[in-house]
Amino acid sequence: MKMNEIEQKWQKFWEDNHIFEAKNDSKLEPYYVLVEFPYPSGSGLHVGHVRSYTAQDAIARLKRMQGYNVLYPMGWDAFGAPAESYAIKNNIHPKEAVKENIKNFKKQMKSLGFSFDWTREFSTTDPEYYKWTQWQFLQFYKHNMAYKATAKVNWCPNCKTVLSNEDAAGGVCERCQTKVEQKEKSQWMLKMSSYAEDLLKGLDETNFADRVKLGQINWIGKSKGVEVDIPLVKKGMFKIFTTCIETIYGVTFFVIAPDGKLIKELWDDIENKEEVKSYIEKTKNLSNMARTELNKEKKGCELKGIMAIHPLTKEHIKVYTGDFVLGEYGTGAVMAVPSHDERDFEFAKYHKLPMIQVIEGQDTSEKAFEKQDYLNKNCRLINSQEFTGLTVEEAKEKITEKLVKENVARVVNNYKMRDWIFSRQRFWGEPIPMIYCEKCGWVPMDEKDLPLLLPDVVNYVPTEDGESPLAKIDSWVNTTCPKCKGKAKRETDTMPNWAGSSWYFLRFMDPKNDKEFASMKSMKYWNKVNWYNGGMEHTARHLLYARFWVQFLYNIGLVPNKEMIWTRVSHGMVLGANNEKMSKSKGNVINPDDIIKEYGADTLRIYEVFMGDYEQDVPWSTDSLKGCKRFLDKVIRLKDKVIDKDEYSKDLENLIHKSIKKVEEDTLNISYNTAISTLMILTNAYNEKDYITKKDYHLLLTLLNPYAPHITEQLNEEIGYKPICLSPWPKYDEEKTIDHNITIGVQVNGKIRSEVEITLNEKEETVKEKVLKIDKIAKYLENGKLIKFIYVSNKIVNLIIK
């Protein structure tokens, strides 16, 4: 039988017998294995996809054999800009393009024999699915978690289009290389910032890898500090946020953001309005990149007429605006301590402002003495009235205490994480189900009218002023207000790509439900995603969005757990043979179809997990792939050595039990490469024998099955066993994995000189006796005296000889 016939035969068998279909009403323990569902691009499945799908497939198959009711689903994350660009270019409706691509992806996946439960398949672009995405958006809105606000977008003045951060990388438009501008647009926002603390705390209820947790923590960016009221000489006040309250006596000016609310509040009292206005204008149009170019010189502009009062010394202090202060973070204003902050230092130098050193330990005439250098070094305060002489750490506490007591400050936390900008000026996304009525304002659509379908239009190009293409379709835009029934217009922005992927794992638990996005009963049964795998690039944002979404649903009582994902693992990329990212332009792309055709699906699967550490990037090597083919060929040839005997060969027993243990542990421990090498060792051991028993062979095939399911099923059938996919995973006997005779190293003065064979847990005396009898060791003893005999049970012998 040819390889591809074997593959097709078993793929058909699995499908015909519904082997991989998960049951929602099972009595068995559930196990939910999830891989990030792909964006079905026109270029087809990437060998990188194959790597993670194979890895997770191995887990799914193993867990199934262990008797779990395994859910291993697959679907499509098919909204997004690439599909839209493709559609514009080829003049085809994205819906059609997506359909084609999905078909191709699915065919490729099936040819690899992944054990997905295809009965649960869906695409985020299915109206039956995005109906619920829209419905959930309405819940956000109804619980005051969605609001409209102006936010900056990347704008290409040449293409007349809004760009994503990715497309605006480096501050230029990816398509035409024009400099990207910042444009203010009114957009829907989700109040994610209010979940910052919960998202941090929730991490304790997960089993994410440390580096994944860290990614989440960094993205949330919590900092603890003090918010201080700063009164103004004339009238009013503003607030500043600082994490370094100990430097408050070093304040020589204040800086407020040019882009925040604060400057507008102070506007009336500003005397040099023209100058300030032109500064604001100048910074406003700069993209973030251009702003960082100004890094060297801290310019900015004094706010004449505004004079602040130092909260402790009561001195009068100047106020500036400067674009290094961000309107969106903290209070949008900072206290400037040039002696102890590099940015403030440069600003002060530029404006020739005074500096006061308040922490001892370093000269501050040339550069600031910053917190990373003075914290926890027992540095003491100077020039700080009654706090002089205290350590930085003491002063932090005492100064805060005083300010809080005087009721001019509060201890607060700030987070880098902002609210989620939820609008996209694009066609190919979920329409936001909101309606604007002149009389009633923003009104949510009636839930029973969902889904709000994307219209079939011919032109997907955004409008001249950056509105979504939907804005051009009058028949779609014009509607009636659900409240007053008067004339109204639909929101024409669509949701971001992240929306559909924020809850898809819940839908997989109950994909056909047309009453709710998923029933509580199903979600309670499946409980949590046991194992979630995806790329490193998604560990920060996608995971954070998904967790936020789930926590919100939990808080309004719609999901059973605050965290619905238990373990998250991130895989490394598969690079081209030249160690660079695979790309068409570099000509280093490997198409899995070609590999399957030439070497077979099982070979590709084995190679993908054997190629290296799963969490690290690895370059492609066709030579190594051939080695995996050789391994499978060896397994096939072993069949000629099989004798009809239904027990393990005695001399293989120990190795067999060790192998079961190791393959099982490694597979569930993301050490796929060593699981394969264990199987290679077992195969080599079989190969050295003149014959092996049927049972020996069946065992090898079973252990190998999660990785190479086709050929193992075939060989297994040929020796007369029932299908592996219907058989249990073998159990190992701990007692039989133990080696009773072991060889350990013998060191002289810490250097390996010989070895000695001992029995397990052998007593020191007899080991010593044996060691001293070794010729080589005896020789060392002739030239010196044995000072000390070190024996670490079952590990090593070390003789100290002088």
Added chain:
RNA sequence: GCUUAUGUGGCGGAAUAGGUAGACGCAUAGCACUCAAAAUGCUACGAUCGCAAGGUCAUGAGAGUUCGAGUCUCUCCAUAAGCACCA
């Protein structure tokens, strides 16, 4: 600049409650089989000195702790990814 990760043969990588570094695979070379090739099998394969026995040096660099360090501590260096004025 900050954060994180990673540095082990010609290559991908094994090995961490500190205990024989280089498992497994690839590449390479020699041999066997063959008219030949492929496939397969056997042997060698970190560097270096030596005919050999054996020795010396080796896990990015340098120190340290230890009977013993790829693994622990400190100081550097390099590479990659992410964040980039977060007060």
